[in-house]
Amino acid sequence: MAPYQNLEEYNINVTNEVKDRFSKIIDEIGEDVNREGLQKTPERAAKAMLFLTQGYRQDAEEILKSAMFKEDYDDMVIIKDIEVYSLCEHHMLPFFGKAHIAYIPNGHIVGLSKIPRIVDVFARRLQVQERLTHDILECINDTLKPQGVAVVIEASHMCMMMRGVQKQNSVTTTSGFRGQFEKIETRNEFLKLISSDLS
Numbered sequence: 001m002a003p004y005q006n007l008e009e010y011n012i013n014v015t016n017e018v019k020d021r022f023s024k025i026i027d028e029i030g031e032d033v034n035r036e037g038l039q040k041t042p043e044r045a046a047k048a049m050l051f052l053t054q055g056y057r058q059d060a061e062e063i064l065k066s067a068m069f070k071e072d073y074d075d076m077v078i079i080k081d082i083e084v085y086s087l088c089e090h091h092m093l094p095f096f097g098k099a100h101i102a103y104i105p106n107g108h109i110v111g112l113s114k115i116p117r118i119v120d121v122f123a124r125r126l127q128v129q130e131r132l133t134h135d136i137l138e139c140i141n142d143t144l145k146p147q148g149v150a151v152v153i154e155a156s157h158m159c160m161m162m163r164g165v166q167k168q169n170s171v172t173t174t175s176g177f178r179g180q181f182e183k184i185e186t187r188n189e190f191l192k193l194i195s196s197d198l199s
């Protein structure tokens with residue numbers, strides 16, 4: 001990729017390059033890129049693709065560090081049902097679902113919104129669900145250095161629904177556990193809490 005002076009220049013140049021390639025794809029699949037409905041499509045698709053992959057240009061560690069607060073609370077903190085939208089790296093089709101994340105503080109808590117924010121940073125890249133799960137897990141573990149961290153993701157993959165094996169109802173679950181969550185009782189408490197509906 002060419003070196004750019006600043007983010008604005010980068011965005012304009014990359015959007016134009018991706019736009020030209022989408023234009024070529026539309027032409028290659030036998031469509032008329034000049035017909036009214038498609039005229040602005042390459043640009044729209046380029047902007048959408050850059051949005052969906054903006055995680056490459058974001059720093060998850062910085063996001064967590066920007067809101068870490070000293071606090072003695074040392075019980076489990078769970079943020080569940082975080083919407084996840086990502087692109088599978090094999091077909092560049094969406095996979096989507098929910099993430100459930102917990103940590104046990106070790107002197108510091110983190111601003112709650114920062115957890116879904118880092119989920120988005122890693123999800124907005126070309127991913128496999130397993131790596132997405134571990135990226136989130138390791139980032140929280142290395143940055144917050146909690147007593148333990150747990151990540152569970154449940155997702156449906158469009159590449160298995162719209163094409164390929166064409167299974168509409170299968171859900172893939174991935175999980176990762178570090179520190180205290182490697183102990184079966186702590187892990188079970190977390191799994192019980194994310195499957196309960198307290199409302």
Ligand SMILES: Nc1nc2c(ncn2[C@@H]2O[C@H](COP(=O)(O)OP(=O)(O)OP(=O)(O)O)[C@@H](O)[C@H]2O)c(=O)[nH]1
Nearest residue numbers: 088089090095127128129130157159160163164165
């Ligand atoms: N482990 C894992 N596999 C994934 C994920 N997303 C998509 N895949 C799989 O990646 C595999 C790619 O397999 P290939 O045989 O190279 O591709 P393909 O011919 O398009 O495979 P089919 O989808 O079976 O038609 C498929 O089995 C997909 O279901 C993911 O997040 N994790």
Ligand SMILES: [Zn+2]
Nearest residue numbers: 088090091159
């Ligand atoms: Zn896929």
